[in-house]
Amino acid sequence: MYTRLKDLREDNDLSQTQLAKILNITQQAYSNYETEKRELPYEVMIKISQFYNVSLDYIFKLTNKKRTITKK
Numbered sequence: 093m094y095t096r097l098k099d100l101r102e103d104n105d106l107s108q109t110q111l112a113k114i115l116n117i118t119q120q121a122y123s124n125y126e127t128e129k130r131e132l133p134y135e136v137m138i139k140i141s142q143f144y145n146v147s148l149d150y151i152f153k154l155t156n157k158k159r160t161i162t163k164k
Contacts (some may be wrong), residue, residue: 094125094126094128094132095102096150096152096153097125097126097132097140097151098126098146099100100140100146100151101126104144108122108123108126114143115136115139115143116138118134137151142160145158145159146158146159147159
């Protein structure tokens with residue numbers, strides 16, 4: 093899962109410091125998530141998903157589609 097975090101960040105030309113500031117966390121905390129040294133809290137996961145406009149399924153590698161289509 094955490095490799096997707098790095099890929100998304102790099103695809104958007106962001107540094108860990110820039111993304112950490114957007115998420116209102118320290119760069120070290122974000123680095124620990126990306127390198128799997130700390131578990132990513134749900135609140136941060138949701139913020140990342142919303143920021144990149146991707147589904148949590150994509151972040152968790154349950155799908156390769158960035159967005160899932162919901163039927164109404």
